[in-house]
Amino acid sequence: MSFFRLLSLALTALSRTKTRSLLTVLGVIIGVGAVIAMVSIGEGAKAKVAATFSSLGTSTLVVTSGSSSAGGARGGAGTQPTLTWDDVAAIRELPEVATVAPQLRRNLQLLSETANWQTQVVGSTPEWFVIRNWAVDSGEPLTDADVASQRKVAILGKTVATSLFGDGVDPVGQTIRLDRTPFVVGGVLAAKGTSANGQDNDDTVLVPSSTFASKLGGSGGIAKYLQGQLLVSAVSDARTAEAKAAIEDLLRTRHRIREDSDDDFTVRDLSAIAAAQAESTATITSLLAGVALVSLLVGGIGIMNIMLVSVTERTREIGLRMAIGARQGHVLLQFLIEATVLSVVGGLLGILGGLAAAKYLAVKFGFPWLIRPEIVVLAVGVSAAVGITFGAYPARKASRLDPITALRYE
Amino acid sequence: MSTATATALAPAPATDIVMATRDLWKTYGRGDTEVHALRGVNLTIRAGECVAVMGPSGSGKSTLLNVLGCLDRPTRGSYHLGGIDVAGLPADRLADVRNQTLGFVFQSYCLLPRTSALDNVILPMLYGGVSRRELAPRAIAALERVGLGSRLHHTPAELSGGQQQRVAIARSIVNRPRVILADEPTGNLDSKTTVEILALFQELGAEGITIVLVTHEPDVAAYASRVVVVKDGLIQDDHTQVPQVAARVTGGTS
Numbered sequence: 312m313s314f315f316r317l318l319s320l321a322l323t324a325l326s327r328t329k330t331r332s333l334l335t336v337l338g339v340i341i342g343v344g345a346v347i348a349m350v351s352i353g354e355g356a357k358a359k360v361a362a363t364f365s366s367l368g369t370s371t372l373v374v375t376s377g378s379s380s381a382g383g384a385r386g387g388a389g390t391q392p393t394l395t396w397d398d399v400a401a402i403r404e405l406p407e408v409a410t411v412a413p414q415l416r417r418n419l420q421l422l423s424e425t426a427n428w429q430t431q432v433v434g435s436t437p438e439w440f441v442i443r444n445w446a447v448d449s450g451e452p453l454t455d456a457d458v459a460s461q462r463k464v465a466i467l468g469k470t471v472a473t474s475l476f477g478d479g480v481d482p483v484g485q486t487i488r489l490d491r492t493p494f495v496v497g498g499v500l501a502a503k504g505t506s507a508n509g510q511d512n513d514d515t516v517l518v519p520s521s522t523f524a525s526k527l528g529g530s531g532g533i534a535k536y537l538q539g540q541l542l543v544s545a546v547s548d549a550r551t552a553e554a555k556a557a558i559e560d561l562l563r564t565r566h567r568i569r570e571d572s573d574d575d576f577t578v579r580d581l582s583a584i585a586a587a588q589a590e591s592t593a594t595i596t597s598l599l600a601g602v603a604l605v606s607l608l609v610g611g612i613g614i615m616n617i618m619l620v621s622v623t624e625r626t627r628e629i630g631l632r633m634a635i636g637a638r639q640g641h642v643l644l645q646f647l648i649e650a651t652v653l654s655v656v657g658g659l660l661g662i663l664g665g666l667a668a669a670k671y672l673a674v675k676f677g678f679p680w681l682i683r684p685e686i687v688v689l690a691v692g693v694s695a696a697v698g699i700t701f702g703a704y705p706a707r708k709a710s711r712l713d714p715i716t717a718l719r720y721e
Numbered sequence: 722m723s724t725a726t727a728t729a730l731a732p733a734p735a736t737d738i739v740m741a742t743r744d745l746w747k748t749y750g751r752g753d754t755e756v757h758a759l760r761g762v763n764l765t766i767r768a769g770e771c772v773a774v775m776g777p778s779g780s781g782k783s784t785l786l787n788v789l790g791c792l793d794r795p796t797r798g799s800y801h802l803g804g805i806d807v808a809g810l811p812a813d814r815l816a817d818v819r820n821q822t823l824g825f826v827f828q829s830y831c832l833l834p835r836t837s838a839l840d841n842v843i844l845p846m847l848y849g850g851v852s853r854r855e856l857a858p859r860a861i862a863a864l865e866r867v868g869l870g871s872r873l874h875h876t877p878a879e880l881s882g883g884q885q886q887r888v889a890i891a892r893s894i895v896n897r898p899r900v901i902l903a904d905e906p907t908g909n910l911d912s913k914t915t916v917e918i919l920a921l922f923q924e925l926g927a928e929g930i931t932i933v934l935v936t937h938e939p940d941v942a943a944y945a946s947r948v949v950v951v952k953d954g955l956i957q958d959d960h961t962q963v964p965q966v967a968a969r970v971t972g973g974t975s
Contacts (some may be wrong), residue, residue, distance in 0.1 A: 313850060323840070407727075630831075631825075631833075633819075634831075635844060636817065636819050636820020636845055636849060638817075674754065
């Protein structure tokens, strides 16, 4: 007997009990749908976390000065300037380091012709755009010439540009005042949205580090020290940890720190934070997928249950089929195919439902809608396996029936 | 398989013996609880005979029918069906023999519910490997043969008891068997319908199909050409008779 003939026998049998078949399938639909939706959402969340962290640039290290210590009260990282411009030059020469950019920071009041706005002003160099992986929407980024000649040029973040000049106005070439010093707007940064810890990335202004030091440095100290942080980009993601260790060694040597003393600086590895975040997202995804798999298992047990009911209910039919010439194998295969058809149909509908649910949630939470084809293939495979596994026992039971007893079954 | 059986059956002995049992024993249980349902049955049935098997319940007639129908194997003894010894065949071969050589009719019809008469009749051909193109024409021919040509697409629920039994008979003849085994085929029918069904069996018998009919009603047995009485696992009485002729009521609309 051909497979297609058995398949049509199975389909005919299933179509005799449509409502029941549909309800049985529902369990698998929910199970597979949940797996697909959970994995898809997990992937989306992971991609979103990755995107958020890539706004910092990959393989980025942040070097911060040590803390001030006055009468036992320690001021926290960066309050005591210990990093010198010579340190910066030395770090730049390390083989593990690709680029460095200072990040001098101060909150200042900004004025345009019509508005004013307080924000964080950052003094840096052209490398900053590389390390932060950030481009300008209009105008030009900072150049080496800007830094060398201490030009009074400012690159505005999107939020600042909108606040000072209004929406849709290109402020390039306009003049603004920072702490009473006039600056020409040289460009506007591309919008970057919210950072990993919820701050507005676009609420910032960038000026050349040299201009910052001479015009905006405020009361801040001695010219040889860096008033802020240093961003360092390692040559590759893989060598970030190496670069971190090299910078620490270098600075301890340069600052003449004894073996048993604490560092007077800190080096933070942002990619490690990103990796930890990605890992926690992955863990939650596996957890959700695990829960969803349990519901698929429950769906499979539902199939087994219905198939057992079906075998009992159709005992006479099985006896008759055997009497008119069905072999044990025919009966076994028919019931196995019935169970598999139920689970595969459920699996296919579940994939559609799961993708739709994932799409809805992705739009709702602003995730990218990601479908991994291997997950879809896996879901179909798993649902077929569920049907075969949970159909095997009822099918075996049916095929082992004694035709005489089965025919007399009431 | 079908052709293999057909060729195996073709060179049957010159005698037209269809079924032959010799010293057939069937024992259930072991030791103290041993029950002998059959205790050495010798029975020979020729082609075209219409044999009524009678006997009280517990006499062993059901066991005999099961063995004759290849649904059960004897504990001891030989059973030749169409010239081949089926007593020792494996289960799958027995299934093929049931499919090709035998037709079954049951007291409770045993039709698939919510399934058309046509599809019910097609069922044995599916297991017999009949080609797709032949399925419907042969099933329609069988249903027309039993007078249900106009009820092809009715489901059992839409048919009367007599019509359902006709569908079952169509199903039993669709694979062109040599023997029809009927277990109390008229047990659920009124007397008028009973006569119609028996008329149908007599017509099939006239076409050369052997009928083995289990019944406990002497009225039904009167239509058979031979009556075998089973008691305590043995054949107590075996005689031929002139069958009462069942006048077929035309139309088959009962």
